[in-house]
Amino acid sequence: MKVLLTGSKGQLGSCFQDRLPAGWKIWATDSDVLDITDLSAVRAAVANFQPNIIVNAAAYTAVDKAETEHELAALINKVGPENLAVAAKEVGARLVHVSTDYVFDGTASTPYIETDVTNPLGVYGLTKLDGETAVAAVQPEAIIIRTAWVFSEYGNNFVKTMLRLAKERDTLSIVADQRGCPTYAGDIAQAIIDLLQKNVSGGVYHFCGDKEVTWNEFAQSIFSIAVCKGRLSSSPEVKGISTDEYPTPAKRPAYSVLNCDKINAVNIDRSHWVNALDVIICKI
Numbered sequence: 001m002k003v004l005l006t007g008s009k010g011q012l013g014s015c016f017q018d019r020l021p022a023g024w025k026i027w028a029t030d031s032d033v034l035d036i037t038d039l040s041a042v043r044a045a046v047a048n049f050q051p052n053i054i055v056n057a058a059a060y061t062a063v064d065k066a067e068t069e070h071e072l073a074a075l076i077n078k079v080g081p082e083n084l085a086v087a088a089k090e091v092g093a094r095l096v097h098v099s100t101d102y103v104f105d106g107t108a109s110t111p112y113i114e115t116d117v118t119n120p121l122g123v124y125g126l127t128k129l130d131g132e133t134a135v136a137a138v139q140p141e142a143i144i145i146r147t148a149w150v151f152s153e154y155g156n157n158f159v160k161t162m163l164r165l166a167k168e169r170d171t172l173s174i175v176a177d178q179r180g181c182p183t184y185a186g187d188i189a190q191a192i193i194d195l196l197q198k199n200v201s202g203g204v205y206h207f208c209g210d211k212e213v214t215w216n217e218f219a220q221s222i223f224s225i226a227v228c229k230g231r232l233s234s235s236p237e238v239k240g241i242s243t244d245e246y247p248t249p250a251k252r253p254a255y256s257v258l259n260c261d262k263i264n265a266v267n268i269d270r271s272h273w274v275n276a277l278d279v280i281i282c283k284i
């Protein structure tokens with residue numbers, strides 16, 4: 001396999017490089033090397049490298065900031081993936097694109113399947129959904145993976161924020177009425193590799209962690225593992241608050257659990273996020 005990776009310095013991009021199978025050739029690019037919003041640069045890079053796979057780990061992921069940066073978010077999350085799909089098609093490469101649980105409005109009470117109706121509540125989710133649609137229109141055989149609540153030893157994420165706050169405060173108030181599935185970026189990277197090796201058919205696949213929690217419960221898991229591993233001397237007191245008590249610029253779905261039966265059917269397991277957290281917490 002000859003893979004062009006975008007967003008190489010992000011959480012997923014970094015984990016993907018760590019897991020690259022032997023014999024796969026990669027050109028790992030980040031925004032400083034290849035700006036995915038620049039169609040002519042994307043075309044030139046793809047024509048020059050001639051990949052058979054393009055993995056798009058690049059994205060605008062600042063959920064709250066997106067509310068005031070709609071144009072930039074749309075450029076990176078919609079136009080960027082579309083550019084990659086166009087360039088991929090020109091050289092016969094297959095695109096793997098990554099999307100989000102925030103394409104849903106969270107009014108469901110059972111896990112979302114791939115064909116459920118989307119209705120993003122915020123600009124980030126909307127631009128990611130537009131990206132999915134644009135990619136699928138240009139390249140129906142593209143693989144689109146929707147994932148959720150991503151964490152890793154790299155970049156910025158909830159786990160790192162919690163560990164920092166635990167050192168600064170004795171008590172933390174964390175939202176206890178939004179449910180989702182934490183997902184380790186390393187497991188997403190491995191799922192992408194497995195999907196490519198199995199040469200699955202194109203379309204949307206849901207992939208997320210195997211245990212649904214609230215942000216509050218996720219924080220408590222982080223603290224108990226961190227204390228157990230000696231990463232924190234003690235856990236802060238964790239209070240539960242409602243979404244209304246923690247207003248943010250972007251509305252978030254109250255329930256964004258993804259049903260992973262489709263990806264499970266090709267023998268790819270969900271992310272065992274507690275195990276992953278246990279391993280990476282000391283690397284943070």
Ligand SMILES: NC(=O)c1ccc[n+]([C@@H]2O[C@H](COP(=O)([O-])OP(=O)(O)OC[C@H]3O[C@@H](n4cnc5c(N)ncnc54)[C@H](OP(=O)(O)O)[C@@H]3O)[C@@H](O)[C@H]2O)c1
Pocket residue numbers: 006007008009010011012013030031032034035036037056057058059060061076080098099100101128147148149150151155156185
């Ligand atoms: N993080 C989550 O909780 C979460 C949840 C659900 C789904 N997802 C999806 O999962 C995927 C991976 O997320 P992540 O957490 O790994 O993201 P991340 O850590 O924020 O990394 C995103 C990367 O994209 C790069 N990038 C931004 N604009 C670019 C451009 N114009 N051209 C090229 N590269 C650009 C960034 O580089 P710079 O730093 O140089 O800008 C950064 O390295 C994304 O599609 C995201 O939407 C994430």
